[in-house]
Amino acid sequence: MDITFENVSYTYQRNTPFEHKALEDLSFHIKSGSFVAIVGHTGSGKSTLISHLNGLSIPTDGKVKVGKYLLTHDEKPGDLKELRSKVGVVFQYPEHQLFEETIEKDIGFGPENFGVSESEIKERTHEALSAVGLSETLLDRSPFDLSGGQMRRVAIAGVLAIKPDILVLDEPTAGLDPRGQKEIMDMFYRLHQEQSLTTVLVTHSMEDALKYADHVIILNKGKKYLEGTPEDVFVQKDALKQVQLDVPEIVQFIASFNHKFNTSIPFSNQSTEQLAKQIKQALIGDELE
Amino acid sequence: MNNSLIIGQYVPGNSIVHRLDPRTKITIIFFFVFIVFFANNLPSYAILVAFAFASMFASKVPIRFILKGLTPVWFLIIFTFLLHLFVTKEGTLVFDLWIFKFYSGGVIRGIAIAIRFFLLILVTSLLTLTTTPIEITDAIEDMLGPLKKIKFPVHELALMMSISLRFIPTLMQETDKISRAQASRGVDFRTGPIKDRIKAVIPLLVPLFVSAFKRAEELAMAMEARGYQGGEGRSKLRELKIEKMDIFVYIIFIVVIILLFVTRTYG
Numbered sequence: 426m427d428i429t430f431e432n433v434s435y436t437y438q439r440n441t442p443f444e445h446k447a448l449e450d451l452s453f454h455i456k457s458g459s460f461v462a463i464v465g466h467t468g469s470g471k472s473t474l475i476s477h478l479n480g481l482s483i484p485t486d487g488k489v490k491v492g493k494y495l496l497t498h499d500e501k502p503g504d505l506k507e508l509r510s511k512v513g514v515v516f517q518y519p520e521h522q523l524f525e526e527t528i529e530k531d532i533g534f535g536p537e538n539f540g541v542s543e544s545e546i547k548e549r550t551h552e553a554l555s556a557v558g559l560s561e562t563l564l565d566r567s568p569f570d571l572s573g574g575q576m577r578r579v580a581i582a583g584v585l586a587i588k589p590d591i592l593v594l595d596e597p598t599a600g601l602d603p604r605g606q607k608e609i610m611d612m613f614y615r616l617h618q619e620q621s622l623t624t625v626l627v628t629h630s631m632e633d634a635l636k637y638a639d640h641v642i643i644l645n646k647g648k649k650y651l652e653g654t655p656e657d658v659f660v661q662k663d664a665l666k667q668v669q670l671d672v673p674e675i676v677q678f679i680a681s682f683n684h685k686f687n688t689s690i691p692f693s694n695q696s697t698e699q700l701a702k703q704i705k706q707a708l709i710g711d712e713l714e
Numbered sequence: 715m716n717n718s719l720i721i722g723q724y725v726p727g728n729s730i731v732h733r734l735d736p737r738t739k740i741t742i743i744f745f746f747v748f749i750v751f752f753a754n755n756l757p758s759y760a761i762l763v764a765f766a767f768a769s770m771f772a773s774k775v776p777i778r779f780i781l782k783g784l785t786p787v788w789f790l791i792i793f794t795f796l797l798h799l800f801v802t803k804e805g806t807l808v809f810d811l812w813i814f815k816f817y818s819g820g821v822i823r824g825i826a827i828a829i830r831f832f833l834l835i836l837v838t839s840l841l842t843l844t845t846t847p848i849e850i851t852d853a854i855e856d857m858l859g860p861l862k863k864i865k866f867p868v869h870e871l872a873l874m875m876s877i878s879l880r881f882i883p884t885l886m887q888e889t890d891k892i893s894r895a896q897a898s899r900g901v902d903f904r905t906g907p908i909k910d911r912i913k914a915v916i917p918l919l920v921p922l923f924v925s926a927f928k929r930a931e932e933l934a935m936a937m938e939a940r941g942y943q944g945g946e947g948r949s950k951l952r953e954l955k956i957e958k959m960d961i962f963v964y965i966i967f968i969v970v971i972i973l974l975f976v977t978r979t980y981g
Contacts (some may be wrong), residue, residue: 440778440781441779474892481897481898495775503858509898515895516898519895521895521921522892523889524916524917524921524924534917535900537900538901538902539900583899584899587900
C-alpha cells in the first residue's frame with residue numbers, strides 16, 4: 426500500500442497554554458514495497474508521524490492517505506479497524522504491551538480482534554513464532570517468565586500474526602544488546618523481502634537506516650529536513666550536523682580516508698568487503714602506475 | 715487524555731500568585747472556603763467575587779483556559795441552582811405555570827448558592843493552576859509539622875503524596891502508550907457493546923500494573939542507593955520562606971474578612 430502525506434500538521438492540546446506543534450506542513454510519498462527510514466533527533470515528531478499511519482492520530486491540518494484510506498481532520502474512515510489490520514505497528518519497547526496468560530494467547534490476540542478464524546490463528550501463531558526465532562515449546566508459558574529480549578520477540582510476533590501489508594517499526598532494537606539488535610533487524614529485513622511488505626522504520630541509528638532502507642526521510646522539529654536515497658542523504662555531512670545527526674561510520678571513514686591518502690573513493694552504499702577491494706585498488710593501483 | 719479537567723494541572727508562570735508562598739495560598743484558600751458561607755447579602759457577595767476575580771487576574775492564567783476547565787462542574791452549579799429554584803417556597807410568587815411555581819426566595823437563594831459554588835471552584839483551581847504539586851506537598855508537610863510531636867508520620871505522608879503526584883503524568887503517558895499499542899492490535903475502546911468495552915480494559919490494566927510495580931521497585935532501589943533513610947535529619951532543597959508579598963496578601967485578605975463581616979451585619 427502506498428502512503429502519502431500532504432501538508433500534514435499536528436498540534437497537541439490545541440487552544441491551551443500547553444499547545445505544542447509536533448508536525449508542521451509535512452509532505453512525502455512512500456511507494457508500496459519500499460523500506461523507508463525516518464530519522465530524527467528526540468522530539469523531532471517521529472512518533473507522532475507513526476501514529477498517523479494507522480489512524481491513532483488524525484492530522485489537525487492536511488491529508489494522510491494510506492492505501493485507499495483517507496485521514497483528514499474532518500473525515501476519518503468509518504472503519505479504522507480495517508485500516509489497523511493492514512498496518513502493523515511495533516512500538517518502542519513493545520514488550521510493555523504483553524498481558525495474556527500464555528504466549529500463544531498473546532500472539533493470537535491481534536488476529537482474534539480482527540476476526541481471524543481459530544484454525545488460521547493457530548497457523549499464524551506458529552508462523553510468527555518461527556519468524557522471530559522462538560521455540561514452539563514456549564507457547565504455553567507465561568510471557569512474563571521470559572527474558573527481556575525474548576519478551577520483545579513475542580511482542581513482535583504478536584504484530585506479525587496480524588499479517589499486515591505495512592509494517593511500522595518504532596526503534597525496534599532500543600535497549601537490546603548488539604547481537605540482538607542485528608538479529609531483530611535482519612529478521613525484519615528478511616520479512617520485508619519475503620512478504621513484499623512496505624516497511625517504515627523509525628530510528629536514530631544512521632547505521633540501520635543506511636543498511637536497510639532504500640529511502641530516507643530526515644525530520645527536524647516536525648518538519649521534513651532532508652529526503653532521498655541513503656547515498657544522497659548520508660553524504661551531506663554539514664546539513665546532518667546542523668540537526669545533531671552524525672553521518673554513518675562508513676561514510677565518515679571514506680571521507681577521512683580520501684582526505685588522508687588523497688584518493689577519491691566514492692560512497693555508493695557499498696559493503697565493507699567492496700570498500701576493502703576499492704581501497705586495495707586505489708592504493709596498489711597507484712603504486713603500479 | 716482528558717484535556718478539559720484542569721484540577722491538578724499546573725500552568726507555568728511568574729505572576730504574583732505564582733510566586734506567593736504555597737503556605738500562604740493554602741491558608742487563604744482554607745479560610746476563603748469558610749467565609750464564602752458567611753456572605754448573606756449583595757455587598758458581601760460583591761466583596762468575595764471581587765477578591766476571587768482580583769486573584770484570577772493577578773495570576774495571569776488565561777481566562778478562557780480557566781473557564782474551559784470549569785466545564786465539568788457547570789452541570790453541578792446549574793443543578794443546585796435549579797434545585798433551589800424548585801424547592802424553596804419563600805417570598806412572593808414570581809412565576810406560575812402549570813406545576814412550576816417559582817418564588818422570589820428560591821431565585822435569590824439559587825443564585826446565591828450558584829455563586830458560592832462558582833467561587834469555591836474558581837479559587838481552589840487557582841491554587842493548583844499556579845502551584846506545582848511539589849510546592850503544595852512541601853507546604854502541607856510544613857503546615858502539619860506540629861503533628862510530628864504526637865508521632866504522626868508527616869514526612870512519610872508527604873513523601874507518599876509527592877511520589878503519587880509525581881507519577882500521575884507518568885502513568886497517564888503509560889496508559890496512553892499502551893492503549894495505542896493495543897488499539898493497533900485491534901482493541902476498540904470507544905465503540906461496541908458495554909460488555910466488550912469492559913473486556914477491552916484488561917489488555918490495558920495488566921501491562922499498566924506490571925509497569926507500575928516495576929517502577930515502584932526501581933524507585934525504591936534508586937532511593938536507597940542515594941542514601942534515603944526516612945525524614946530524620948534530611949535537609950530541604952527548596953526552603954519555604956514568607957516574603958513581604960505574603961504579608962501584604964495576608965493583610966489584604968484580613969481586610970476582606972473584616973469588610974465581609976461589616977457588610978454582613980450592617981448591609
